[in-house]
Amino acid sequence: MSQKNIALSKTNLIICGVAVLIIILGFLLMTGPSTSFENGFEQDIFSARRIKLAPIVCLIGFVLMVFGILYPSKDKVVKEVKAEKQ
Numbered sequence: 001m002s003q004k005n006i007a008l009s010k011t012n013l014i015i016c017g018v019a020v021l022i023i024i025l026g027f028l029l030m031t032g033p034s035t036s037f038e039n040g041f042e043q044d045i046f047s048a049r050r051i052k053l054a055p056i057v058c059l060i061g062f063v064l065m066v067f068g069i070l071y072p073s074k075d076k077v078v079k080e081v082k083a084e085k086q
Helices: 010-030 048-070 074-085
Strands: none
Touching: 010 048
16 A cells, blocks of 8 residues: 555554543543442542543543644645645
8 A cells, every 4th residue: 555545644643543542541540430339339439530630631632633633744745845836
């Protein structure tokens, strides 16, 4: 498969891969024991890690994903500029 058929460059794919890992980390931070009626009420459901930290980490991952998709490839920009000059 040639480079012309790929919409995103290698840099874009690396940024998107890091963003996916950050999003997965955010969802893992949200996990924990659930509230069950057998053991009584579990206070850990309201911990700062699950309510504040995890959503912020996921948001950073989603913003980084958008940035990774929209990041301009320097190779494509140089080729477009050369094509316009000719």
